Structures are given as structure tokens and as C-alpha cells.
Amino acid sequence: MINQKSIKDIKKLGIKIDHDMAFGGKSKGNKHLSRAVKIARFLAFKAKANIKIVESGAWLHDTALPTGDDYNYDKNKKIVMKLLSSINISKSDQILIAECVASHEGREDPKTLEAKIVHDADVIEKLGILGIIRHTWKLTNLNEINSEMITDDDVKKVLSHINWRNKRLQTRLAKKIGKYLNIKVSKNEAKNIISVTSKLAFNGVTTEKIARVLHRSLNNKNKEMLEEQLKLSYLNKFT
Ligand SMILES: [Fe+2]
Ligand SMILES: [Fe+2]
Known part of the structure; x- marks a missing residue:
């Protein structure tokens, strides 16, 4: 079970990386991340998916950007697994969240309903x-x-x-x-x-x-x- 404090920590991490580190800080203040989370939560609610996994994945979906790009499934997964090791959640939840991040750019087919939703929220944007x-x-x-x-x-x-x-x-x-x-x-x-x-x-x-x-x-x-x-x-x- 992912508690509210963990979601808060995940959100903080996602925003910090997106605003301060991605593109050398040039995207600071952009609202893509918060909109993507709202769209993802909406889709998750409608599809009866696991909303906490979806929300966590959506906050972290672009966290490979500081490395130059976020297209590679394995690289995305590795980066987010490392980030999640500092968050107080179970290993199985870490894996489910990482799955949402790994395939969000559409180069690989998303494997779970939650990964499909994070992918789709990013596409809608x-x-x-x-x-x-x-x-x-x-x-x-x-x-x-x-x-x-x-x-x-x-x-x-x-x-x-x-x-x-x-x-x-x-x-x-x-x-x-x-x-x-x-x-x-x-x-x-x-x-x-x-x-x-x-x-x-x-x-x-x-x-x-x-x-x-x-x-x-x-x-x-x-x-x-x-x-x-x-x-x-x-x-x-x-x-
Ligand atoms: Fe992305
Ligand atoms: Fe994105």
C-alpha cells in the first residue's frame, strides 16, 4: 500500500527533477507534469486502475530527461528504480511504478493497465x-x-x-x-x-x-x- 506521505515524496522528486534538472532547468514552471498527473488520475479512475501506482508513475514519468532523453525502456526503468529506493514503499510497488515510467514514450508496448494509462496521459499532452x-x-x-x-x-x-x-x-x-x-x-x-x-x-x-x-x-x-x-x-x- 502506498501512503499519502510517499505520494507526496514522489511528487516532490518528480517536480524537482522536471523543473531543476531536465533541460538544464529550462522547463522550470511548466505545467506538463501536473496536467499529466491529473489526466492520468482521471483515466485511472474511469478504468478502475490502481490510482496510486498511476499517480506515482505519472509524477516520475519524465525523470530520465536529465540524462539527455527518456526514450529507452531499460534506462528509464533503471533510473526510476534508483529514485524509488529512497521512498518508503514496497519492492513490488516500485516495480509497478517503474513499469509505468519505462514505456511512457511509446517505443515499447506498455505492459500493464497502469503503464498504458501513464503512456496515454503523456500522449494526450x-x-x-x-x-x-x-x-x-x-x-x-x-x-x-x-x-x-x-x-x-x-x-x-x-x-x-x-x-x-x-x-x-x-x-x-x-x-x-x-x-x-x-x-x-x-x-x-x-x-x-x-x-x-x-x-x-x-x-x-x-x-x-x-x-x-x-x-x-x-x-x-x-x-x-x-x-x-x-x-x-x-x-x-x-x-
Ligand atoms: Fe517523456
Ligand atoms: Fe512527459
Whole structure:
């Protein structure tokens, strides 16, 4: 059984790593982690999964980022198992939580219901307008795109990653939410969002602030969708 104090310790650890260590501290203040936890808890409740395992996994899902990337199943697992050794929970719970973290980027099939949910919560945060902003931010900070000159290939790279992740959604409810959020964005609109995001990301601006800057220049449909994503108000439509 995971008690509230352990969840609190896990949360603290997740936030510290995400804000202070990942990307050299450049993502401090971004709300992805807390939104991913809320989405994961929502999906877990609906699917009658183990909410404490899901919540713990969601808080820790990005903890391999300070090592450069968080795509590798074994590396993710090793890192989180080490982190969890300082938390007062059983070995079997450690293993269940680590399973949620290991496969969250979708390169390996998540093996448990709880791992599927953490994976899906992270995907939901990578869809639609927010997804374009978040993935562009990540690629810019990994030096995988040049913010000075966004090419058509960059646009393709971002959009195809988002579509690939959408197709990898595992649970029924998440697939429904994915369908709702992954609105069609034209190539030109996407290029504009990616160009603005990449420049700001290169200058150390967080995704939350970028979303607020971009918000003004979006068309009404995209504006509304981005607002819903930042506030998670779309979840009300799936209760
Ligand atoms: Fe991640
Ligand atoms: Fe994430």
C-alpha cells in the first residue's frame, strides 16, 4: 500500500527533477507534469486502475530527461528504480511504478493497465496545438531543429511525431479524447506555431509562456482548443 506521505515524496522528486534538472532547468514552471498527473488520475479512475501506482508513475514519468532523453525502456526503468529506493514503499510497488515510467514514450508496448494509462496521459499532452508547442520546444532544446530557419521537413517531423503518438494510444477513453483533441492544423498554421515556439524556446521561454504568447495569434478554433488543453476543461466532456 502506498501512503499519502510517499505520494507526496514522489511528487516532490518528480517536480524537482522536471523543473531543476531536465533541460538544464529550462522547463522550470511548466505545467506538463501536473496536467499529466491529473489526466492520468482521471483515466485511472474511469478504468478502475490502481490510482496510486498511476499517480506515482505519472509524477516520475519524465525523470530520465536529465540524462539527455527518456526514450529507452531499460534506462528509464533503471533510473526510476534508483529514485524509488529512497521512498518508503514496497519492492513490488516500485516495480509497478517503474513499469509505468519505462514505456511512457511509446517505443515499447506498455505492459500493464497502469503503464498504458501513464503512456496515454503523456500522449494526450502531446496532441493538438499544445502538442505542437511541446514537441517543438523539446526538439529545439535537444538541438534537433534550428530555430533560425524552420523548414518544411521540421514541420513534417513535428506533425508526424504527434500523429504517431496519437495512433499509439492504448486505452479506450484516451483514444476518444485523442480524437477530440487532435484537430486538423494546416501546414501553414503549423509552420507559424513551430517558428514562434522554436524562437522562444531557444531563448529559454517555457511552453506555458509560449502558449500564452501564441494564443493571441491563433484562429478562434485553435485558440479555444489550446485554452481547453491548458485548463484540462475538455475532460469534463468525458465524465
Ligand atoms: Fe517523456
Ligand atoms: Fe512527459
